[in-house]
Amino acid sequence: MARRLTLSTPRPEVTVVEKEMATGRHQTSRNSGVVHAGLYYAPGSAKAALSREGVRRLRRYCADRGLPYDEVGKLVVALDEAEDEGLRTIEARARTNGVPGLRRLGPGELREVEPHVVGLAALHSPTTAITDFALVAAALLADAASAGAVVVTGFEVTGLDHRGTRVDVRAADGRRIVADRVVLAGGLHADRLARLAGDGPSPSIVPFRGEYHRLVPSAEHLVRGLVYPVPDPRYPFLGVHLTKRVDGSVLLGPNAVLATAREGYRRRDVDLDVVRELVSSRGFLRFARANLRTGVHEVLGSLSRHAFVERVRRYVPAIGDADVVPAAAGVRAQAMDRDGALVEDFRFSRVGSVLCIRNAPSPAATASLAIADLVVDRLDLG
Numbered sequence: 001m002a003r004r005l006t007l008s009t010p011r012p013e014v015t016v017v018e019k020e021m022a023t024g025r026h027q028t029s030r031n032s033g034v035v036h037a038g039l040y041y042a043p044g045s046a047k048a049a050l051s052r053e054g055v056r057r058l059r060r061y062c063a064d065r066g067l068p069y070d071e072v073g074k075l076v077v078a079l080d081e082a083e084d085e086g087l088r089t090i091e092a093r094a095r096t097n098g099v100p101g102l103r104r105l106g107p108g109e110l111r112e113v114e115p116h117v118v119g120l121a122a123l124h125s126p127t128t129a130i131t132d133f134a135l136v137a138a139a140l141l142a143d144a145a146s147a148g149a150v151v152v153t154g155f156e157v158t159g160l161d162h163r164g165t166r167v168d169v170r171a172a173d174g175r176r177i178v179a180d181r182v183v184l185a186g187g188l189h190a191d192r193l194a195r196l197a198g199d200g201p202s203p204s205i206v207p208f209r210g211e212y213h214r215l216v217p218s219a220e221h222l223v224r225g226l227v228y229p230v231p232d233p234r235y236p237f238l239g240v241h242l243t244k245r246v247d248g249s250v251l252l253g254p255n256a257v258l259a260t261a262r263e264g265y266r267r268r269d270v271d272l273d274v275v276r277e278l279v280s281s282r283g284f285l286r287f288a289r290a291n292l293r294t295g296v297h298e299v300l301g302s303l304s305r306h307a308f309v310e311r312v313r314r315y316v317p318a319i320g321d322a323d324v325v326p327a328a329a330g331v332r333a334q335a336m337d338r339d340g341a342l343v344e345d346f347r348f349s350r351v352g353s354v355l356c357i358r359n360a361p362s363p364a365a366t367a368s369l370a371i372a373d374l375v376v377d378r379l380d381l382g
Contacts, residue, residue, distance in 0.1 A: 001183055003140045004372035006147035008381060014149040015177060016141070017169065019156045019189075023141055026263060027187050028365065029134035030330030032212075032243045032251055034226060035059075035069070036363040037128045039076065040238075043096040046346045047363060050374070052098055054367030055129075061369060062131060065139045068246040072225035074128035075110060077119035077315055083230040084121050090230065091123050101126045116222045116318050128226060132246050133365045140368075152177070157186075160197040162352050167197075181379050182354045188262040188333040194349065194356040203335035203343050203358055206284060207262050207274065208237075210254025211302055212327040213309075219323035223250045227315055232294075240301070240311045251327060252312050255301045265329045267302075286340035335359035346371070348378065355379060 005014045016023070035055060041047035062069035078084040087104075094102055103124045105113065110122040145151055152175075159170035160182065169177045186193040191205045215222065227242040237256040244250055258278075261271035278284050288295065301308040309321050335343035335358060347359040355378055364371065 001185065001372045001375050002144040002149045003147070004369075004376050006144050006149050008376065011148070012181075012381060014144065015179070016144070016149060016151045017155040017157065017171070017177065018151065018153045021153050023151070023153070024134050024137040027330065027333065028137045030265075030328060031133060031362075031365060032241075032254075033130045033132055033245055034074075034243060034366075035129040035131055036366045037074070037094075037099045037125050038097040038363075039074070039090055039094040039099055039123070039125055039128075040231065041093065041097060041363075042344075043093060045344075047344075047361075047367075048093075048097045050346070050367035050370045051363040053370040054363065055127075057369035058131070058136070058366060059129070061139075062136070067131060067135050067139060069129055069131050070246060071127050071129045072244050073113065073124060073126040074226035074228060075105075075114055075117060076123045076125075076228045076230060077110065077117060078121045078230050079119055079314060081120070086230040087121060087123055094123070094125070099125060099127070114224055114227060116316050117227055118315065118317060130226070130244060130246055136365075136368075157193060157196065160193070160354060162198065162354075165353055167353050180353060181381070183375060183379070184354060184356045185360070186357075187360070188331060190333060190335070190356070190358055190360075194351075194358055197351045197354040197356060199349050199351045199354075199356050199358075202338045203347065204277070204281065204283075205262070206278070206287075206334045206336045207259035207264060208256045208332045208334050209259040209264055209329055210256055210332055211329045212251050212253035213305070213324045214252060214327040215250040215319070216323055216325055217249075219319065220248060220250050222316055222318055222323075229315070240308070242312065242316065252308070252324060253327075254330065255298045255308065256332070257298050257302045258295070259331050262331070262333075264331060281336075283336055283338045283340035287336065287342070290340070333360075335361070348375075350378070 002014050002016045036051055038051040078087040105122045105124055156172040158172045161168040167179050167182045184193040223242045225244050229239040231238050240253055261269040309324050312319055343359045349356045
């Protein structure tokens, strides 16, 4: 968004404030690096439209800036007849969304794409790609800075005070910036920042830790690209998958376990304010009751590497416990409405001169260049 604003005419003065001492420390650099082609998203949704436009823009941007972008392809694999029905639904959505090059594969054909993968059927998306979003974010920021944007780090926002048409943005250390327009893109702290601006409490952010493992180098040949399960419609997350990275490594995961801190990358990371918010939320408790069985299953995979590997072996039987080692975890900022329903699409709100991005789920990284256009249009810069 900062980069896009510096391309506007007339060009506004742009300041990026960042809580950390460097940008992109959280969701940006702790994800699988997949550039999503738009397979899963409901036709007509913002996710569907923004992902397809985002892919086109991101592919071109990476080429222009010399950033990694590798179309390794994705297989979505059905293991039985019930999953095959889900696979057909995904295929119909993907074709409606204009995902190019789709092929439905039988068991033999899918092994031509991924020789070590087993399944009843698969959907192959050859243009699904991988990149390094931390490098992408750094390049975007460098573009913005070279065009005159100011980047202020270590600026933890603790106040947003409306002064007529202007906003005082206050930091924990006493620093203050006065702005005509403010965009809140706080990720894991999106709801807290929105409340500071005077917006309502819903949706709230519930942090889910995604724990990854990776294949040891001697086993990396077992996966060529991306291998995904057919999502369980009873559960809001995609499930454990196998992901080739631009450095040649292969990630396994993530699972999805409740985190007890907004930046709770380890089990021992506990923020009592977050815990109190969760146990006092009727919506979250309703969600927890409805997903208790799946939640227990995810916790088991978190506590037991063997249980985690067994899920992966359903798709790649050649992978054994000794082939897998822990990798860095990430935390997903999952927006939840008052009734416990997870917010599936992008959601924005406006409070005076402040535009709040209340939910920016995957494929937000894929769609970032397209989202920037959308946000700048909503700023009414004149």
